[in-house]
Amino acid sequence: MNLEVKIGKLILKNPVMTASGTFGYGQEYAEFIDLNRLGAVVVKGLSLLPKVGNPPPRIIETPAGMLNAIGLQNIGIEKFISEKVPFLLGFDTSVIVNFFGDSVEEYVKAAGRLSSVDGIHGLEMNISCPNKQAGWCIFGTDPKVTSQVVGAVRRETDLPLIVKLSPNVTDISLMARVAEEAGADALSLINTLTGMVIDIKKRRPVLGNLTGGLSGPAIRPVAVRMVYEVYKAVKIPIIGMGGIMSAGDALEFMIAGATAVAVGTANFIKPSSTVEILDGIVSYMEAEKLEEISSLTGAAHAG
């Protein structure tokens, strides 16, 4: 059985990755699972300088999901390189670094710095920034700006470049095509859907940031549909994510068109989710007598 999948020039030993922001820098989960078993570890989003993040409350549970407004709190790229990369180097898994910036220049600088470090196998650009005030974040919603920022980062790095798309757009296929044309090697979708919960006693939004990003099983059908649509629109591989809780969920994404999958919110509920999902995928392949995991990608589009 062959579980290998290709994301640009990056070969993952299997299609199960972690979703950025749900897995810390890997260390937090090393006690609970064998990180060597993962196709890739995608770390919490990083910026050139550390970020304090949003005021609390930052999370609120919703039906079959949760809203988060962490505000991209992170330790900054330099601290990540000096303190976290050495730990990750000890594992036989691909390390993909999610990063973002406040300007095209910052994106480019961040990508350049990360590309100079041994032990980083790929970059995932967050152009969604779901927790920013409206009007600020246009990298993921204005095709012209998306093209500009992805193109600029593309020229700066030779690492496999994954662009993580926001679902908070009218036409995600358009955004996918724009990212592909600007040089992305792969696409991650979907990021969280913007939402809000109101405290009816205080008559105010619950979250400190007012809005947050919805994740968990509640968003899965939306995410599967978007993967299905984007698969038809682009030629580059898709990493599917959005409420994957089980192997069956992961397989849905692959059959819709994903080459790999990322497990997010499920890590919070069960720290062993990723490896259990991997085991479940293997069982499915055995039961279905499949030799190549990649043969499932986009199977829903056949005939």
Add this chain to the structure above:
Amino acid sequence: MSRYFRARIKSNLPLNRNHRLLSLVNMERMKDPLPGQFYMLEVSKGNDPLLKRAFSLFRRTSEGFDILYRIQGKGTALLSEMKEKTELDVLGPLGSSYPAPVAGETPVIVAGGIGIASVYSLIEQVRGSAYLLYGAREKDDLFMLDELKAMAREFFISTDDGSHSVRGSVIDMLKGFLSERTSSEQNIVIYACGPRPVLKEVASMADAKGIRAHVSLEEHMACGIGACLGCVVKVKGQEQAGEGSSLYKRVCKEGPVFDAGEIEW
């Protein structure tokens, strides 16, 4: 020995209208908890509620551990309906613990309402040496009084409605205690768990008297292990440091027990 294991419900006893005592038996080897640490418990097999729920360790038992909890939302309501022999996923023990008092220190333990759950095992640990101040809304919301009395050096109780002992808040008691005893008792160190406003008062009183106070905070949590950064609390003095990420600390990782002086109340 893992901090992620299965446990079986031995009993889930009603203590009053909305409080339960849950006794869990670990089905795999578990790590010994420290006073003040907490567990994340699975309260539903389905997707709603989705997340585990955080509960203070109440006490270690010979077979596992106990949780004392108040039914206050969907998760705890589901937990309260779980029968004996139900198995659930457990993550823990997690977070920081109450630093044990050192020789020459006099522990003063303050519990407001369900906060008793968090300090109970500390009271066990310092058996015989701690002053205990325990306040609740009413008589019915006071638990384990005989056990606590047997373990406390002196035991002070108050209720908001006066239905048991002194009428008033646990803060009133602490105020009285400190003004009376600060001169006679050496090196008082306060340990407190209760509603946020109570802890804020404890912090300011301790600060005014130059007393060290350890408080246990509560926040909504998703992961419980420091990954999601959802349960943060603001801490003092880091605003201009440029060390952005240290403006907030995680209740699940650096906490739940913090030095009261560290918190930006």
